[in-house]
Amino acid sequence: MKSPVAPTRRQFVKTLGAAALTAPFITRNLLAVPPSAVLRHASFGAAGMAWNDIQALCSNPFVKLVAVAEVDLNRLEEVKSAFPNVKVYQDWRELLDREGRNLDSVNVSTPDHMHAPIALSAMQLGKHVYCQKPLAHDLYETRVLTRFAREKKLITQMGIQIHSEKVYRQAVALVQAGAIGKVREVHTWSSKKWGGAGAPPTTSAAVPAGFNWEMWLGGCAERPYAGAEFYHPANWRRRLDFGTGTFGDMGCHIFDPVFESLALTAPISLRSEGPAPDQWNWAINANIRYVFPGTRFTAGPTIAVTWYDGDNRPPAEIQALVATPKPVEQKSDSAKKPKDPLNEGSILIGTEGVLHVPHIATPKLFPLEKFRDYPMPSVQGTHHWTDWAEACVGGPGKPSASFDYSGPLTEAVLLGSVAVRFPQTTLEWNSAKLEFTNVKAANAFVRRSYRKGWEISGL
DSSP, X not given: OOOOOOOOHHHHHHHHHHHHHHOTTOOOOOTTSOOOSOEEEEEEOOSTHHHHHHHHHHTSTTEEEEEEEOSBGGGOHHHHXXXXXXXXXXXXXXXXXXXXXXXXXXXXXXXGGGHHHHHHHHHHTTXXXXXXXXXOSSHHHHHHHHHHHHHTTOOEEESOGGGGSHHHHHHHHHHHTTTTOSEEEEEEEEOOOOOOOSOOOSSOOOOOTTBOHHHHHTTSOXXXXXXXXXXXXXXXXXXXXXXXXXXXXXXXXXXXXXXXXXXXXXXXXXXXXXXXXXXXXXXXXXXXXXXXXXXXXXXXXXXXXXXXXXXXOSOHHHHGGGOOOOOOOOOOSOOOOOOOTTSEEEEEEESSOEEXXXXXXXXXXXXXXXXXXXXXXXXXXXOHHHHHHHHHTTOSOOOSSOHHHHHHHHHHHHHHHHHTTSTTOEEEEETTTTXXXXXXXXXXXXXXXXXXXXXXXXX
């Protein structure tokens, strides 16, 4: 008997179109059931990145948005305009309770602290999950999500969409083809400054009508609402309890092509040379040095990967390796500041050359003269959201950042959020045991507890 051949994307879309005409709203549980024409979907979050995810997923004709959960009813305008019949809930638990049987999949596009509770609760109901980065707020949460998805054979994807774009795939292909030889060290950075200083207000501001502050807090400790300037809708990224700083926000993106191209696993140790966070906020200007076990793509038994953010950059001698001749300045009436070529990205230093991986642009090989005629890999990008959605209904798409990949990536990133709490201290990491072996105090930041009434079974 011949093995079944997976449908091409063209065949798949054609089949879906025909099926949708005859059975547009097939009701069934997707697990272990033949594929149907409709992916019944819910979004946790309605604005910001959630709205981007909704648009990208629902650009596929077979995805039907059934419901959204949004704690701030003032942020529903775009969703209600585009999907006037969508069901709206403020309580994500109520959505799962009432709509669970009508759903096949969800996207979790909330602040970081709610990723794990919502994603795990959805997976416990058998739902496929697209989750924004970082996969979770803490290391233990990340490990739980990864293991559960694998055990239940759920289709997952983390929202590191550049992972599927041509430019990052080219970077991976260049390294793995040996363009720069074996890699000796890596420097990676972001200019963002998701940090701060100082205590939140101790008196509560007026909570806007339609915004459920208690629901937004979720499992975090109670505190007064401090207004838009400190938490919702964007500045939560700066706060220890809710976000994961610049590293959590951008590390999962920028670290990604390094992690994949070198086939990295869990680090052995890490050390922060930057400032520590205060009681409430992540610091900026991080400098974190990881040591990973070597792989077939590295030059030695271990390899160092150093992260910088804020105003920090790799040392001048490292930057000089990827310097390009400055163009002749042209007089202009525009006062616009030229883009910093080292704004965000990575530099991989190999035995035969250097690779600069900007975020997001075509990777460049150095020295320029040596690689002037080097052929760039012939790779194509794919649609990150469609790859996942198609896989959920048995189509040709295949998620490239499933939790099996993005879970270990996120763990590596989040280890940095522990290291910064112990400046100038080398932390030795045992990934199998999920613990630091030499600084026991660091283990207090591996797993957090949830306030009473907000506990989630399994977390």
